[in-house]
Amino acid sequence: DVKLLESEGGSVQAGGSLTLSCKISGWTYMSYCMAWFRQTPGGEREGVATIMTGGKKTYEDSMKGRFTISKDSASDTLNLQMTSLKPEDEGMYYCAAGLTYPFCDLDPKDFRFWGQGTQVTVSS
Numbered sequence: 569d570v571k572l573l574e575s576e577g578g579s580v581q582a583g584g585s586l587t588l589s590c591k592i593s594g595w596t597y598m599s600y601c602m603a604w605f606r607q608t609p610g611g612e613r614e615g616v617a618t619i620m621t622g623g624k625k626t627y628e629d630s631m632k633g634r635f636t637i638s639k640d641s642a643s644d645t646l647n648l649q650m651t652s653l654k655p656e657d658e659g660m661y662y663c664a665a666g667l668t669y670p671f672c673d674l675d676p677k678d679f680r681f682w683g684q685g686t687q688v689t690v691s692s
Contacts, residue, residue, distance in 0.1 A: 570594040572646075572663050572683035579689040584653050590646040590663030590683055601672035603679060604637060604648045606659040606688075613662070615674025617648065628674060653690045660685040 575589040588604070599621040607613040617627045617637035625637055636649040646663050664679035671678075 570665065570681045572665060572681055574661070574663055574683040574686040577661060577686035577688045579691065580653055582653060582655055582690055582692050584690075585649070585651045586653065586688060587650065588648040588661055588663075588686060588688070590648075592644045592646060592665065595644065595665070597667060599667070599669035601666045601668050601678070602639060602646050603664045603666075603672070603674065604646075605662045605664055605674075605676055605679075606657075607662070607685075608659040611659070613676045615676070616661070618672045618674060619646070620672035621669050624672070626672065626674065650688075653688075655690045655692045658688055658690045661688055662686075 571593045573591045580586050601620045603618040604616040605613045619625045619637045634652045638647045662685045663683040665681040666679040668678045
C-alpha cells in the first residue's frame with residue numbers, strides 16, 4: 569500500500585522560512601506525479617506545486633519564487649521549501665501522489681494518495 573506521511577509543520581513569523589517533508593512508502597509504480605496542496609478552514613484545497621518523473625515542476629502563481637518542491641529518490645521523500653512566508657500561506661498542507669504522468673496538474677481530483685496533513689502557522 570502507498571503511504572504518505574508528512575513531517576510536523578510549524579509556526580513561523582511572516583518573512584520566515586519552513587521546510588515540509590513527506591515520506592513516501594510502498595511506491596512501486598514506474599512514474600509519478602507528486603504535489604503539495606494546502607487548505608484553510610472553510611476553504612477549498614488549493615494546489616501549491618507539483619513534480620513529476622523527469623523532474624519537471626509547476627507552481628501556483630503566488631508561490632513562484634518563494635516555494636521550491638523537490639523529491640529525494642534516495643530517501644523517498646517529497647519536500648517543500650517555503651521562504652518569505654506570508655500570513656495568507658497559513659493552512660493545512662498535504663502531500664499527494666498520483667498516476668497521471670505525463671500529465672501533472674494542480675487538480676486535487678487527479679491525486680489518488682494523500683498524506684494526513686500538517687499545520688503551518690504564519691504570524692504577522
